[in-house]
Amino acid sequence: MNLIRDINPVTRILAVIALTTPLLISVDVVSAAIALAATIALSPLVGVSWRQLFRRGWPLLVIAPIASVSMALYGRPEGEVYFSFLLAQVTDNSLSLALAIGVRVLAVGLPVVVLISRLDPTDLGDGLAQVARLPERFVIGAVAGGRLVSLFRDDWSSMSRSRRARGIADQGRIRHFVTMAFGLLVLSLRRGAKLATAMEARGFGRRPDRTWARASTVGLVDATVILICLLISITAITVSIQTGYFRFLGT
Template identity: 50%
Template structure:
């Protein structure tokens, strides 16, 4: 996603500060990590689905971005159903496989839990521009500028690494050395990419230092990062989802604190 794409989004959440999106997703995920029950995860997922249209993603883009989550969640649930802790009535038992009421309940809870944690994280971070995130980390959280800018430069280089890999593969095919020995070919290309990465990193470090990125003193920024009322509202929504999900689980007796005594 380019910077232009990030700026062109019209959703109410798309234009907010990346730090508020990070905080909201963390607040939603925290209670769901501490418990494994279907009620809290189901309530959180239902509330999230009501807010997804405001994220600034079209439905086609939503499914394209989140399809790995929709694939991973059922696979995880199937694994829990087959190999999870057995309790209650046992339906299938064969060697290590044992499907019971307890394993099916854990599978449902795991399915909803994965969706409730992963979906808001993916949807919120799709609309995050790396430069805006770096501005927020340095200006609002006051993280060291050298660390933030180095991380931003490294993130921007990911696309170049992919292009280099494709170029290396095409060059080897043109020379006729990519027709056999996949493992050997992969190792050779990985080493060549490592050499290219080190050289590019050295050049980038020299160029950044020449432009004053490593100079002492207070930095100035091309764009000021703001944390306004909309950002506070998004964080409050994330906290509200967590509180409602926890209360629902506690009131129904479904709360299952996974770090508690066995």
């Protein structure tokens, strides 16, 4: 089952906003934990297995403890003091904030990993232009640029082999990086100019009767995904308020 392919790219972006934005009004572990548990439980239903979720979300597992430690040391000191050194103070309140921030980082980040999984730039461009009604020239240019970014690694490797074949050896890593980066910049500008000319010649900037090779539509699946994300975030905040853990951001 791979439901993620049936979800419009614009819907994925809106679903992430619907799920994560309500979580930003409170710094508590309950609402974040509920949203995190729901994300992990539902990810296989949209085609992202728990193994894939872990493989793609491991940077968040590194960032979350770092954010927690900094909050534990420098969060607002309240309650019993367990440790104090210069500006660092570990108290009941800072530990509570540290736990909430750690879980919150995962609760906000993992939905992005799930919903943006296998997002094709061309499909995203079609959705932004046809569904979100963004300016067509801007969207097409952004998609073309995104496609060219994937060529940077190949260009870097080709330039490196070419320089070695010509006997050009830079002394030092910094000098090598600067010369290679400048060469990549020149190559990118030339390629961008040729692409712009080719796109203009093929009528990519034509208005107002532009046609699209693939139609981008939204349907019942898209509405269901957004509704589920809203229900998760609303439930998380409601439970947090009912249990007394709700803590408005900044308080």
